[in-house]
Amino acid sequence: MNKKSVRNVEVAGKRVFVRVDFNVPMENGAITDDTRIRETLPTIKYLIENGAKVILASHMGRPKGQVVEELRLTKAGERLSELLGKPVAKADEAIGEAVKAQVADLKEGEVLLLENVRFYEGEEKNDPELAKAFAELADLFVNDAFGAAHRAHASTEGIAHFLPAVSGLLMEKELDVLGKALLNPERPFTAIVGGSKVKDKIDVINKMIEIADNVIIGGGLSYTFFKAQGYEIGKSLCDNSKLDLALEFINKAKEQGKQFLLPVDIVVTDDFSADANTRIVDVDGIPADWEGIDIGPKTRELYADVIKNSKLVVWNGPMGVFEIEPFSHGTLAVAQACAETEGYTVIGGGDSAAAAEKFHLADKMNHISTGGGASLEFMEGKALPGVVALNDK
Ligand SMILES: Nc1ncnc2c1ncn2[C@@H]1O[C@H](COP(=O)(O)OP(=O)(O)OP(=O)(O)O)[C@@H](O)[C@H]1O
Numbered sequence: 001m002n003k004k005s006v007r008n009v010e011v012a013g014k015r016v017f018v019r020v021d022f023n024v025p026m027e028n029g030a031i032t033d034d035t036r037i038r039e040t041l042p043t044i045k046y047l048i049e050n051g052a053k054v055i056l057a058s059h060m061g062r063p064k065g066q067v068v069e070e071l072r073l074t075k076a077g078e079r080l081s082e083l084l085g086k087p088v089a090k091a092d093e094a095i096g097e098a099v100k101a102q103v104a105d106l107k108e109g110e111v112l113l114l115e116n117v118r119f120y121e122g123e124e125k126n127d128p129e130l131a132k133a134f135a136e137l138a139d140l141f142v143n144d145a146f147g148a149a150h151r152a153h154a155s156t157e158g159i160a161h162f163l164p165a166v167s168g169l170l171m172e173k174e175l176d177v178l179g180k181a182l183l184n185p186e187r188p189f190t191a192i193v194g195g196s197k198v199k200d201k202i203d204v205i206n207k208m209i210e211i212a213d214n215v216i217i218g219g220g221l222s223y224t225f226f227k228a229q230g231y232e233i234g235k236s237l238c239d240n241s242k243l244d245l246a247l248e249f250i251n252k253a254k255e256q257g258k259q260f261l262l263p264v265d266i267v268v269t270d271d272f273s274a275d276a277n278t279r280i281v282d283v284d285g286i287p288a289d290w291e292g293i294d295i296g297p298k299t300r301e302l303y304a305d306v307i308k309n310s311k312l313v314v315w316n317g318p319m320g321v322f323e324i325e326p327f328s329h330g331t332l333a334v335a336q337a338c339a340e341t342e343g344y345t346v347i348g349g350g351d352s353a354a355a356a357e358k359f360h361l362a363d364k365m366n367h368i369s370t371g372g373g374a375s376l377e378f379m380e381g382k383a384l385p386g387v388v389a390l391n392d393k
């Protein structure tokens with residue numbers, strides 16, 4: 001990576017503003033997956049051990065510039081304190097006199113967590129005044145929030161214009177792994193793209209046709225490709241505005257000599273619920289009033305074979321509605337094949353990461369990104385503003 005890392009600068013005795021992504025899933029006030037907090041421990045511990053005064057900042061949810069009680073970072077602070085085995089002070093705001101006083105009291109090796117930065121209107125607007133107010137709290141900015149690196153916000157991008165700005169260890173790891181995988185891929189390289197909407201995945205499918213050897217398509221976005229080829233898709237998801245583009249992708253893959261794999265059979269249902277009737281049909285057999293919900297057994301076998309014969313697999317988006325057990329078999333089969341392949345496996349965050357966790361296969365993958373949208377934009381080849389703003393080496 002051509003950006004400076006926290007390891008390249010002096011941190012002892014310095015006040016360090018560390019942007020993390022503690023936007024963790026919560027249910028009834030409790031954290032249901034603390035992966036993003038655990039993944040920042042190397043950076044936080046490094047700073048503690050090297051005598052920095054650590055000021056942590058994060059967003060949580062989308063409060064749109066208002067204080068939303070359920071989106072306070074209190075629980076995240078408590079969890080971090082448990083994981084670190086030391087107290088983590090918590091501020092009730094992210095800027096202002098009270099916060100300044102708390103920062104002034106910080107001793108070397110101590111940690112203070114600021115309140116949700118999205119409680120301020122200026123955060124998402126990347127307001128320079130807010131960025132300056134964050135910067136005034138510190139001597140150094142460390143960005144470890146890979147999950148929010150695709151956002152040009154005051155605490156991810158703006159602040160980097162007012163302080164020396166370097167990457168944290170998680171940010172560095174994410175960029176190294178994803179960068180190496182995509183810039184110099186081991187081949188055969190298979191990209192798996194699933195999920196619900198074609199429009200969210202256009203750029204990634206396009207890019208993957210260019211750089212991968214095999215592109216595997218699954219999930220709700222498959223049906224736009226089927227309809228484009230003239231098949232009946234019943235009540236399945238479809239983006240009618242993308243039919244031409246779907247055909248273009250199929251042709252582009254053909255022209256470039258790439259394998260573009262679409263499901264050959266699918267699980268259809270007459271209702272979107274666990275006890276609905278289901279059937280397995282070939283792609284040309286979807287009943288007009290039924291809905292495609294998962295890939296079928298022939299497809300599972302075909303996809304697993306391709307995955308197991310790959311040296312690199314990059315997976316983004318589930319193969320079906322994996323949250324409902326009868327429709328989870330396709331996603332499970334792909335997760336199992338990723339777990340079993342000798343190739344290097346990268347999961348691009350979001351729902352595929354949640355699926356790997358759900359199937360207890362997460363520890364069998366080589367890299368699970370902490371970024372959903374961020375990893376997608378990185379794979380599309382887009383520059384991430386939170387990274388661009390950091391100091392060059
Ligand atoms: N055939 C289908 N019909 C309807 N929904 C589907 C189908 N296949 C998958 N889904 C749904 O798609 C959702 C995931 O789509 P999305 O495009 O958000 O994936 P993702 O990119 O992995 O997630 P994220 O955006 O969080 O990174 C899941 O909730 C899943 O239930």
Ligand SMILES: O=C(O)[C@H](O)COP(=O)(O)O
Pocket residue numbers: 021023061062147148151371372373374
């Ligand atoms: O969960 C994420 O993908 C990141 O925390 C970014 O959140 P956002 O999509 O609300 O900006």
